[in-house]
Structures are given as structure tokens and as C-alpha cells.
Amino acid sequence: MKESIDFSAEIAKELGIAEWKVKNAIELLEDGKTIPFIARYRKEKTGELNEIQLREISDLLEHLKKLYERKNEIIRLVEERGKLTPELKKAFLGARSLQELEDLYAPYKSKKKTRADIARERGLVPLAELLKTNLEKADEKIRSFIDPEKGVETAEDAIAGARDIIAEEISINLQVRNRLREIIKRRGHLRSERADGEDQKGIYRDYYDFSQPIPQLVPHRVLAIFRGEREKVLKVSVEISGDLTPMVLKLLNFDERLAYYDELVDAVRDSLKRLLLPSIEREIRNELKEMAENRAITVFSKNLKNLLLQPPLGSKVVMGIDPGYRTGCKLAVIGKDGSVLYYDTIYPTPPKNEIIQAEMKVVEAVKLLNVEIISIGNGTASRETELFIAETIKKNHLSCKYLIVSEAGASIYSASKVAIEEFPDYDVTTRGAISIARRVQDPLAEYVKIPPESIGVGMYQHDVNSKKLKKTLDREVESAVNYAGVNLNTASKHLLKYISGLNEKSADNIVKYRAENGLFKNRNELLKVSGIGPKAFEQAAGFCRIIGGENPLDSTTVHPESYHIATAVLESVGKRPEDLTTNREEVEALLKEFDIDAFCEETGFNKITVRDVVDALKKPGLDPRDELPKPLLRDDVLTMEQLSPGMLLEGTVRNVVDFGAFVDIGVKQDGLIHRSKMGRNIKDPLEILSVGQIVKVRVLSVDLERGRIALELVREEN
Structure with missing residues (x-):
């Protein structure tokens, strides 16, 4: 049986969320409840945590579990080699990140034989200690390490071997590594230059001779540079100016009074060039790539959700x-x-x-x-x-x-x-x-049939970790489908499989049940479908609506477990569930004046749940997407030649990326609103623009030869 660890205090501290909320959220997640279900129907238990907060809790929980498993794996491996001490075990368990953990583990890893290993086999460890500590020369002592049978022919060979041992010790010194990492992240540059690969269209021209401080790098640039490197068009390196040797010597307390100070300087230089800098460059490049990938995935997922939630134009030919x-x-x-x-x-x-x-x-x-x-x-x-x-x-x-x-x-x-x-x-x-x-x-019903990673509303989506991308996008599709809800009597299996508590098999069974038994008359009928038990029903019911069924409450987002509350709310304003169908406007008007506080005081019902029930009763059968602005319909067209600077137009946002947004203004080429042309200092265009949004723009310039249109966002002042 797996040991269960409570990570709620750690997660609460990291995310700045009350521990009781995190604890309850974890309990629900571990019980197999989906994030959309918890966010909508378990607000009382989590203190109204939203989907974003629940995702952060879920992701951090997964990370901490992996970190904990890796700690135990490392402890086992080091113990098997007979190297584990109580202090070392405490250090492993106390590691706050995978990087820190791997740094601690580095000296104990099984690896191919190094120059330092050979020197150790030749008995040169005491000589390495002598070089690090002696204040006086000990040439006679050094000569005692000469042993031709072991391959140590001269005193110089012995010193060289001892230097190799010191260089390796420096390369795994945590203090040195952390300080070096910090300096390179702060002062280092990412540099790219032209390599031998072909670049016929000049895609990477901007990066043939490029250098930028690491803190100033933006994600899309990092991904472009690394792609150029993969295609052998660019050579990429991490550079740091200045000599780092004095800093390392100081950290290790190697000062000039030591008799073999010059040998120690050589060992530090060798460690930096051969071991430390290549290793830390790999780490930093991986971090940069991960940062850029995470941003690209975030952009793609936000664009995807906005595309999925485009308002349907409904029953039209x-x-x-x-x-x-x-x-x-x-x-x-x-x-x-x-x-x-x-x-x-x-x-x-x-x-x-x-x-x-x-x-x-x-x-x-x-x-x-x-x-x-x-x-x-x-x-x-x-x-x-x-x-x-x-x-x-x-x-x-x-x-x-x-x-x-x-x-x-x-x-x-x-x-x-x-x-x-x-x-x-x-x-x-x-x-x-x-x-x-x-x-x-119905955009959502159609887009769910396509693997989300194939819907091109991202930025460099082919350059990112495909597994991570798929997980994030599937989550967005699930969120969008549950946000919109489904009509249980018309939804396809492709939509139903994303509903909380359902899967491909149960979605298929719902469609088959419908074909064999006719339309669903009430939500409880879901329990008759093969593969849907009480647990799946609990999660799915609220997201599945029945229009014109036996119970008018089935057309709302009220969960069956709260029907008694909904009935009590309606009774308190002199109405019954049937009035949701026959006197809809009157019910809505009465509920606008409804005193939730007084009702909760009288009945003892939870205020959070009552508020949600009242909101749902005001809009029975409503698809939340219907409240969004409809797509832009046209009956005429412009050509690029007809555009001129200063012209005001309406357009549809097609894609949002870090540097701006592409807008369809009804000509052959989408125009670009650069981030700097959005009316104020915008760091992230996704803050104000979304895929499918209708915007007013002003034409700034038209480049017919390159097919480029520069636009400015016209923001309507309140």
C-alpha cells in the first residue's frame, strides 16, 4: 500500500490559498471528481475556488508527488551503495525542487568512469587534500605518489591527477553551482549565429548574429532560436563575460597563502571550462525551453477555449x-x-x-x-x-x-x-x-471532433512538449464543454465524452440508449444507461440539460441534489418548477428582487449554493454562449489595394500571440495589431483580446509587396 502524504499545507503556502480550501480540494480530486464539477457544484466545500485555482492545486500536487517519489528512489539507490547517512537522508528529504535534489544526488550517481575516478584509483585523493590545505611546499611528499605501475610516471602526473579530483569536487559543490547558476541567469546572454543549414526563405535571418541578456528573452524568440538550431540553421550558446575563476576561488576559501595556489587556480579553470559551465548551460537552456513552452501552451490553450466558446448561430440553414x-x-x-x-x-x-x-x-x-x-x-x-x-x-x-x-x-x-x-x-x-x-x-459541437492540438490557434505549438500540450488542451476542451453544458437529447458522443464523469464508452452508451429508448424524459434516466452508476451520475447530471422534459428543473444548471432548494426558492416567491416554462419572464422578475440572506437565515441552506440556484433559475435552458457577441456577418468585400492609412474597420480576431493579434478585416491578408498599438502599455495581448472577438481597428500601413497590414486597436472609451 502506498504511503499517503498530506501536501495541503505546502500547496496552500505556495499558492496563497487557505489550507482548509486546499485540503478539501485535494480530497475531492483524489476521489476522482473533475475540476469543472468541483468548481461548479462543490463551492461550499472549497470556499468557491475557481477552475484556474483548482488546476494550480492539481498540478502542484502532481509535481510534489513526483518529487517525493524521486526522493525515495534516490534514498534507496544511495542506501544500496552503502553511502547513506542520516544527514544525507535529511538533505534529500528537505530538497525543495527537482534541481536541488539532483544536485545533491550528483556525487552518488552511477556514471561512466571520469578522469577523477582514474585518479582516485591511482590513490591520489590524499594528494588532492594536500594541494587544497598545505601552506608550505611538500615536494618530497608529492614524489611519494609516483607509481609507474598505476600509470603515475612523474610528480607532474600525480599533480595533474589530483587536479582532476579537485575539478570534479568543485563541479558538484552545491554552493558553487547555485552561485554560478544565479550569475549566468542574471548576467548571461543567449547567443545565436549562422550555421551551415539551408534557410532559403530567410526565416531565421534575425538570428544570424543575435545576442540578448537571458532576463530579457521572450518565449516566442526562444522557441524560434531553438527551432533554428534543430534545423541546423543556427548555432546557439549561453555566454557569460568576465572571468568567473576569482568568484569560485573565494567561495571555496582557496587563497594565495596556500602553497599550491597556482594548481588550485588551474583546477578551478578546468572545472569551469570542462564540467561546470557546460552542465549549467544545459540546465539553463532546458529552463528557457520549459519557460517558453509553458507560455506557448498557455497562449494556445486560451485561444482554443475562446474559439470553442464562439457563440453558436443556432438553427440556421x-x-x-x-x-x-x-x-x-x-x-x-x-x-x-x-x-x-x-x-x-x-x-x-x-x-x-x-x-x-x-x-x-x-x-x-x-x-x-x-x-x-x-x-x-x-x-x-x-x-x-x-x-x-x-x-x-x-x-x-x-x-x-x-x-x-x-x-x-x-x-x-x-x-x-x-x-x-x-x-x-x-x-x-x-x-x-x-x-x-x-x-x-455550433462551433463547440464541431471542434470537439478534432484533436485539439490540430486546431491551429497557437504559437510554435509544434516546438513544445506534445504530451504536456495534449494534457493542457484536453483540459481546456473539457472546461469549455462543461461550461456550455449539453442537451442530453441532441449531443453527439464526441461532446458527451468530455462531460464531467463520462468517458468515450459511457458517451457511446448514452447515444445507443437514446436510439433504442427514445429521448430522455428526465435526468434520472441517465442511471439506466450502461456504465453510468451513482458516482458518474453525480458528476454528469448538472451539465446535461433536458429541454421540454418531465421536470422543468432538468433544463437548468441546478444539480439534482439541489432540487429541494430550487423548489423552496420558487415556493417562497409563489411559484412552482412548472412556471419556469409557462411564466419564465415573471419568475425572472421575481427572482431579481429575491432576498438570499433572509431566505438562508430562515431555511438554513448554504448561501453559496442558494445564490447559484437562483442564478440558474433566472435562465432555464440558456446556453451561456448565447450571451456573447455574435460573429461578424458581411455582404461585401474589400481588397488590399482599397485600404489606406487612417481607415476605420471592424474585424474578427483570428489568433492572439505574445507580440500582438492577427485580425481578419475582410481583405486577402489578416492584419497585425502589434502589442504596442493596443492603446496602452499591454504586456500580454490575451489580457484584452480573444479569438473570435469583434474589434474596431485603424489601418496604420499597407505593404502590398510583402502582403502586410499594420493595424491599431480602436478602444471605445466608457
């Missing part, structure tokens, strides 16, 4: 177009329920330019099928297709509008097992057009 040149533009019209009504291929773009035929097909489909929105993918040939659609709408006085949607992951989806199961009779490109259309009706 949508024409999806997957643009292309040679193979044409694939077109698919889907009905209000997402079913495919029509599909075809049109060729309005080069090389065929069959504009008249394409126009006839689009106009006929729009009129016959009552298409309300045309959704165009933002990939290859997107702008030419947009121009064609805008002109077709205008020329034929069509009542529909169009928008550009992110094509991210559409090609991955259309060739996937999921797409083949959904649309076995359609080819890959038609499936892509269907996905582009459905993204308008």
Missing part, C-alpha cells in the same frame, strides 16, 4: 464552402438540424474561373433551400472565394450574409474515423465543407 484552386470549391448546404441538404463543386477561382456556372449553382441553392448564411473556410483561395460570394450576393440581391470561419483542423477531421462514421458516402473535401458549415451552427 448554412452553406459551407471549402475553397480551392485546381480542385475547385466544395460546397455543402446543411439544414437547421445539421443534416446535409445538398453538395456540389464549383470553380469560381483560377485556373478554371467558371464564374457564371458557379454563380448559377450558388444562387439556385440559396433560393431553393432558403440559405441564411454562407460560411467560407479561411484557407487556400479563401479571399478569391469571398470576393466571388460577395459579388454574387450583391448582383443577385440575395438575402443571405456570409462570414469567414477558421478552417483549423477541417482537413484532419474530414479524413478522420469520426468523419467517415458520420458521412461514409461523401469524399474528404465534401466532409470538410460540411464541417465548415456546421461550425457556424
Whole structure:
């Protein structure tokens, strides 16, 4: 049985959260409760910790467990070698980080034979001690270490061996390593220069002769430099100016009064050049890479969540177009329920330019099928297709509008097992057009079918730790799906599997149950589904809504365990659960004036839970995404040539990165709002901008030759 360690005090101190909250959160996490469930339905127990705080607790708990396991592993290994002392064990257990722990363990590691090991085998350890301590010369004593049989031919050989022992001792000295690490992190530079690899497009031109202080490095630059090194375009090193030898000598108390001071200076220089600096450079490079990776993953995950939570345009007839040149533009019209009504291929773009035929097909489909929105993918040939659609709408006085949607992951989806199961009779490109259309009706329901790492709203996502990236992104998808909730009677298995307490198998079983037994009439029916027991039900029920079922409370985010509270709240304002359906506006008006404090005093119910129940009753059946601004719909198009500095436009944020945000303003090329053009001193563009956000921008400059548009954010003052 594994020993259970309580890390709550340590985590509480590190995160600045009350220990009781952390303790209860850990208890819930260890019991298998998901973060979205704890954040929404266990607020009483955690003191209203939010998802971000719960993730921090979960991650730190995982780190501390790994650190504890590594400590025990090291203690076991050192004990097996007969080197463990009570003091050493205490030092191992007291290590605050993996780095500190590995530094302590370094002298005891099994490693290939070093120069110092050979010197030790030759019996030169006493000579090393003599060199470090003697105030007077002892040449006769040194000669006594000459032993040709052991390979020590001369006194110089003996001294050289002793120097090797000292150099290695210095390289594993904790005080020296920590001080050196601190100096390099503060004063060191990351340097890159041109190597032999090809860089035909000049992607890494800015880094052919580059040097920047380590504290000033920004994550995207670090990732770009290391990628350039991997592709053999750049040579990269960590540099520190000045001689570090005096500092090391001082730390070790090697002063000039020692008889063999010059030998000690040589040993320090050798240790720095051959052992210490290469080792610490590796550590610092790893730290820089980890820092940059973590930031890239954070940017990607925030962009992904914002993309997933784009407001759905709901039950609309949508024409999806997957643009292309040679193979044409694939077109698919889907009905209000997402079913495919029509599909075809049109060729309005080069090389065929069959504009008249394409126009006839689009106009006929729009009129016959009552298409309300045309959704165009933002990939290859997107702008030419947009121009064609805008002109077709205008020329034929069509009542529909169009928008550009992110094509991210559409090609991955259309060739996937999921797409083949959904649309076995359609080819890959038609499936892509269907996905582009459905993204308008419900972005979340469509994006969950794609591996999150394939949705390109990140920064250098191919340069980061794929396992860590996947874990973080899966967590964001889970958070988004549970935030929005699902309609139990319409949700696909791809959405359901992310619901708290469910998995791929139970999601599949829900869909099968629906097919065999008809629609769910109440939440309790979930317990009849194979694989869903009381524990899974407890976590899933509140996130699964039933519209028009037997119990009106099932259409709210109120958890079944709080139905008695919801009923009591409604009774106190003279209403019943049925009124949520028949007198919705009246219930909402009454609840706006509801005195939560007085109700809790009278009933003894917990105030936090009552507040959440009241909020949920005000908005039965509401998808929280419906309150967000809708996507920007267009019926006309601009060209880059029509842009001029000073022009004010509306656009949609497509991607947010550390140095700015890319905005679709309805021309061929997305414009860039640099961080410095966001109206005030913004350190992180994600503070004020998100993927899918509609923004007002001013054109600063247009570079037709390089296809670049510089924009400035126009911030509306309150």
C-alpha cells in the first residue's frame, strides 16, 4: 500500500490559498471528481475556488508527488551503495525542487568512469587534500605518489591527477553551482549565429548574429532560436563575460597563502571550462525551453477555449464552402438540424474561373433551400472565394450574409474515423465543407471532433512538449464543454465524452440508449444507461440539460441534489418548477428582487449554493454562449489595394500571440495589431483580446509587396 502524504499545507503556502480550501480540494480530486464539477457544484466545500485555482492545486500536487517519489528512489539507490547517512537522508528529504535534489544526488550517481575516478584509483585523493590545505611546499611528499605501475610516471602526473579530483569536487559543490547558476541567469546572454543549414526563405535571418541578456528573452524568440538550431540553421550558446575563476576561488576559501595556489587556480579553470559551465548551460537552456513552452501552451490553450466558446448561430440553414484552386470549391448546404441538404463543386477561382456556372449553382441553392448564411473556410483561395460570394450576393440581391470561419483542423477531421462514421458516402473535401458549415451552427459541437492540438490557434505549438500540450488542451476542451453544458437529447458522443464523469464508452452508451429508448424524459434516466452508476451520475447530471422534459428543473444548471432548494426558492416567491416554462419572464422578475440572506437565515441552506440556484433559475435552458457577441456577418468585400492609412474597420480576431493579434478585416491578408498599438502599455495581448472577438481597428500601413497590414486597436472609451 502506498504511503499517503498530506501536501495541503505546502500547496496552500505556495499558492496563497487557505489550507482548509486546499485540503478539501485535494480530497475531492483524489476521489476522482473533475475540476469543472468541483468548481461548479462543490463551492461550499472549497470556499468557491475557481477552475484556474483548482488546476494550480492539481498540478502542484502532481509535481510534489513526483518529487517525493524521486526522493525515495534516490534514498534507496544511495542506501544500496552503502553511502547513506542520516544527514544525507535529511538533505534529500528537505530538497525543495527537482534541481536541488539532483544536485545533491550528483556525487552518488552511477556514471561512466571520469578522469577523477582514474585518479582516485591511482590513490591520489590524499594528494588532492594536500594541494587544497598545505601552506608550505611538500615536494618530497608529492614524489611519494609516483607509481609507474598505476600509470603515475612523474610528480607532474600525480599533480595533474589530483587536479582532476579537485575539478570534479568543485563541479558538484552545491554552493558553487547555485552561485554560478544565479550569475549566468542574471548576467548571461543567449547567443545565436549562422550555421551551415539551408534557410532559403530567410526565416531565421534575425538570428544570424543575435545576442540578448537571458532576463530579457521572450518565449516566442526562444522557441524560434531553438527551432533554428534543430534545423541546423543556427548555432546557439549561453555566454557569460568576465572571468568567473576569482568568484569560485573565494567561495571555496582557496587563497594565495596556500602553497599550491597556482594548481588550485588551474583546477578551478578546468572545472569551469570542462564540467561546470557546460552542465549549467544545459540546465539553463532546458529552463528557457520549459519557460517558453509553458507560455506557448498557455497562449494556445486560451485561444482554443475562446474559439470553442464562439457563440453558436443556432438553427440556421448554412452553406459551407471549402475553397480551392485546381480542385475547385466544395460546397455543402446543411439544414437547421445539421443534416446535409445538398453538395456540389464549383470553380469560381483560377485556373478554371467558371464564374457564371458557379454563380448559377450558388444562387439556385440559396433560393431553393432558403440559405441564411454562407460560411467560407479561411484557407487556400479563401479571399478569391469571398470576393466571388460577395459579388454574387450583391448582383443577385440575395438575402443571405456570409462570414469567414477558421478552417483549423477541417482537413484532419474530414479524413478522420469520426468523419467517415458520420458521412461514409461523401469524399474528404465534401466532409470538410460540411464541417465548415456546421461550425457556424455550433462551433463547440464541431471542434470537439478534432484533436485539439490540430486546431491551429497557437504559437510554435509544434516546438513544445506534445504530451504536456495534449494534457493542457484536453483540459481546456473539457472546461469549455462543461461550461456550455449539453442537451442530453441532441449531443453527439464526441461532446458527451468530455462531460464531467463520462468517458468515450459511457458517451457511446448514452447515444445507443437514446436510439433504442427514445429521448430522455428526465435526468434520472441517465442511471439506466450502461456504465453510468451513482458516482458518474453525480458528476454528469448538472451539465446535461433536458429541454421540454418531465421536470422543468432538468433544463437548468441546478444539480439534482439541489432540487429541494430550487423548489423552496420558487415556493417562497409563489411559484412552482412548472412556471419556469409557462411564466419564465415573471419568475425572472421575481427572482431579481429575491432576498438570499433572509431566505438562508430562515431555511438554513448554504448561501453559496442558494445564490447559484437562483442564478440558474433566472435562465432555464440558456446556453451561456448565447450571451456573447455574435460573429461578424458581411455582404461585401474589400481588397488590399482599397485600404489606406487612417481607415476605420471592424474585424474578427483570428489568433492572439505574445507580440500582438492577427485580425481578419475582410481583405486577402489578416492584419497585425502589434502589442504596442493596443492603446496602452499591454504586456500580454490575451489580457484584452480573444479569438473570435469583434474589434474596431485603424489601418496604420499597407505593404502590398510583402502582403502586410499594420493595424491599431480602436478602444471605445466608457
